[in-house]
Amino acid sequence: MLIAVDAGHGGRDPGAIGRGGLQEKTVVLAIARRLARQIDREPGMSSMMTRDGDYYIKLRDRYTRAQQRNADLFVSVHADAVRNRRVRGSSVYVLSEKGSSDEARRLARRENASDMVGGIEMEGLPPTVATMIIDLSQNASIGASLEVGDDVLQRLHGVGRVRKSSVQTAPFAVLKAHDVPSILVETAYISNPQDERLLDSASYQEKVAQAILSGIRAYFYRNPPRGTLIAQRVAAGELPEQQYVARRGDTLSGIAQRFNVPLAVLIRANNLPNDRLRVGQVLRIPTG
Structure with a gap:
């Protein structure tokens, strides 16, 4: 698989720049490399990187490379920025015709501008054509993108602050791979001084990469492609242990029902004295 x-970004396009001088293109490459290494160590999975150095790639070429290699999933790694430097946290986005919020639309405009330099459309297309990046035949792929996006977002709760508690939708050009489920992960706000320091930390980069991989793993063990090692493992009942990060409003009984695990087994597996949960608490989900 x-x-x-x-x-994201690269070369002449630095992306967002933090107050301390950290460039988005640099930090997201570091996270992407960590994620790729972790994927390559995962049984049944391998990675490809759209860029593995400081150079620029057009948005269209990024997802085209994934399609040409018949990728099973496309993950674009970014770091967000806004004028309000108090805004913090990570988010996950998938493609849609319209943004789910003004913030999502604003972000899509900023990321899509990577193919614009000095107001010139780098794709060589008329502006009216260049803005028509949404193909409504993507419904099945978008559904899968939403599912894997939710798996990743759930695990980002265990890493640090999350800006949006649900997967957001926006018209990102880089996610326009017709037949490849695709997500865009905004790992933190580089415009926030605290988040900028986190993004520059090897420890945080590794934790974000681990969270993304954990979400990917959970998705594919629920939806294993035919003929893959993961499909064979699922058929044999060889399931990896899962983790779940408690969110506001969660209950142990609800989590047990979601994962089809008896409540008593869930409590015993986590050595819980009672059925109380705290937001951010990491639970082991027994398998088999």
Whole structure:
């Protein structure tokens, strides 16, 4: 199974720049490399990177490379920025015709501008054509993208602050792979001084990569492609232990029902004294 890992921006396009001088293109490449290495160590998975150095790749070429290699998933890694430097946290986005919020639309405009330099459309297309990046035949792929996006977002709760508690939708050009489920992960706000320091930390980069991989793993063990090692493992009942990060409003009984695990087994597996949960608490989900 092949996972395409896309480090946003690069080369002449630095992406967002933090107050301390950290460039988005640099930090997301570091996270993407960590993610790719972790994927390559995962049984049944391998990675490809759209870029593995400081050079520029057009948005269209990024997802085209994933399609040409028949990737099973496309993950684009970014770091967000806004004028309000108090805004923090990670988010996950998938493609849609319209943005789910003004913030999502704003972000899509900023990321899509990577193919614009000095107001010139780098794709060589008329502006009216260049903005028509949405193909409504993508419904099945978008459904899968939403599912894997939710798996990744759930695990990002265990790493640090999450800006949006649900998967957001926006018209990202880089996610326009017709037949490849695709997500865009905004790992933190580089415009926030605290998040900028986190993004520059090897420890945080590794934790974010681990969270993304954990979400990918959970998705593919629920939806294993035919003929893959993961499909064979699922058929044999060889399931990896899962983790779940408690969110606001969660209950142990609800989590047990979601994962089809008896409540008593869930409590015993986590050595819980009672059925109380705290937001951010990491639970082991027994398998088999």
